Amino acid sequence: MRVEKHPVLGDRKVGRMVTISVDGAEIEAVEGEPIAAALLAQGMIVMRKTPRFGEPRGVFCGIGRCTDCAMTVDGVPNVRTCVTPVKAGMVITSNLKGGGE
Numbered sequence: 001m002r003v004e005k006h007p008v009l010g011d012r013k014v015g016r017m018v019t020i021s022v023d024g025a026e027i028e029a030v031e032g033e034p035i036a037a038a039l040l041a042q043g044m045i046v047m048r049k050t051p052r053f054g055e056p057r058g059v060f061c062g063i064g065r066c067t068d069c070a071m072t073v074d075g076v077p078n079v080r081t082c083v084t085p086v087k088a089g090m091v092i093t094s095n096l097k098g099g100g101e
């Protein structure tokens with residue numbers, strides 16, 4: 001779910017919808033929004049598991065400082081998805097199913 005009407009910020013114009021791949025599933029996202037925002041809009045709150053204990057991690061700081069949202073984007077590991085904009089055709093993988101990091 002995305003905020004399209006805000007009581008303070010007013011109406012928000014949603015950009016062009018594009019398709020990205022996340023762990024093999026095609027999802028719709030708004031071009032230019034943070035990858036993490038697109039995943040949250042789809043209900044995906046866990047973006048990785050810690051390598052040592054397998055604990056779930058998702059958006060924590062939301063400003064690119066903590067790495068809790070890190071995923072593999074177009075083959076590049078440890079990309080902070082909260083500050084990386086969506087581009088059409090991106091391939092994103094987590095380590096939730098044994099792939100990714």
Ligand code: FES
Nearest residue numbers: 060062064067082
């Ligand atoms: S949520 Fe902290 S770096 Fe993305």
